[in-house]
Amino acid sequence: MTALNRVFTSRRFSAVPSLPLYLRVKKLVNDAISAQELRGGDAIPSERDAAELLGVSRVTVRKAFTELVQDGVLVQRRGSGTFVQGQARRLEQPLSRLTSFSEDMQLRGLETDATWIDRSLGLPTPEEALKLSMSPSEKICRFHRLRRADGVPLAIEHAVIPQRFLDDPQSVGASLYAALDKRGHKPVRALQRLHATALKEPEARLLELPTGSPALFIERISYLPDGRTVEYTQSHYRGDSYDFVAELTLAQDGRP
Numbered sequence: 001m002t003a004l005n006r007v008f009t010s011r012r013f014s015a016v017p018s019l020p021l022y023l024r025v026k027k028l029v030n031d032a033i034s035a036q037e038l039r040g041g042d043a044i045p046s047e048r049d050a051a052e053l054l055g056v057s058r059v060t061v062r063k064a065f066t067e068l069v070q071d072g073v074l075v076q077r078r079g080s081g082t083f084v085q086g087q088a089r090r091l092e093q094p095l096s097r098l099t100s101f102s103e104d105m106q107l108r109g110l111e112t113d114a115t116w117i118d119r120s121l122g123l124p125t126p127e128e129a130l131k132l133s134m135s136p137s138e139k140i141c142r143f144h145r146l147r148r149a150d151g152v153p154l155a156i157e158h159a160v161i162p163q164r165f166l167d168d169p170q171s172v173g174a175s176l177y178a179a180l181d182k183r184g185h186k187p188v189r190a191l192q193r194l195h196a197t198a199l200k201e202p203e204a205r206l207l208e209l210p211t212g213s214p215a216l217f218i219e220r221i222s223y224l225p226d227g228r229t230v231e232y233t234q235s236h237y238r239g240d241s242y243d244f245v246a247e248l249t250l251a252q253d254g255r256p
Helices: 003-007 010-014 021-034 047-054 058-070 101-107 126-131 176-182 201-206
Strands: 074-077 081-084 091-094 112-122 140-149 152-162 189-198 214-223 229-238 242-245
Touching: 003 021, 021 047, 021 058, 047 058, 058 074, 126 229, 152 176, 152 201, 176 229
Parallel strands: 091 242
Antiparallel strands: 074 081, 112 140, 140 152, 152 229, 189 214, 214 229
């Protein structure tokens, strides 16, 4: 009998104190995680298999698993199954260095990949036109994607670039900055603002986190050497994965 099946047994389930059935399933999973019988990344049986092992209905198991996902204990991955939510690796991100997500992860030795949500050509919104200092009638390239490192979803990026700097959005592969650099338009300076936020359902689902989980919302405007605005990006970064670090120095006259 596997360790997983030892957790999901009717004998063990019947030993759980008298509670509503779905709460007994939840307690069984939580206790197994606390005892390290289940660890981050471990697969959980399907609703049907868990119901058969425990001798309860699939409706009971579904209610328990749904609440465990909402509690951040389990994560459901479409097409793969249900897993124990592992502790996300924390990454330090310097605030004084301008790098792309791909460049930053490669410096850490992590393998990156992305899922494109949108990669298209169109007209800017009034806000985008204002941020990019461009005419509302001028076209932009729009890039919206989920970014991962070593298979873990870390960030959702929504970047817009004036078409005059990047003619075809389909030409961009893993790195937007690499595509801009190839055309001689890589940014050298940026103004970045960030604040804490709670993930709404669409972003939480993409990052495989419960709705309302803490995140960092980052807005960045990037510039070319001649001062022209080349990029406007809005991103959501997992709050459990990032520490943003800034080095502070005392002014020479002694004033902070």
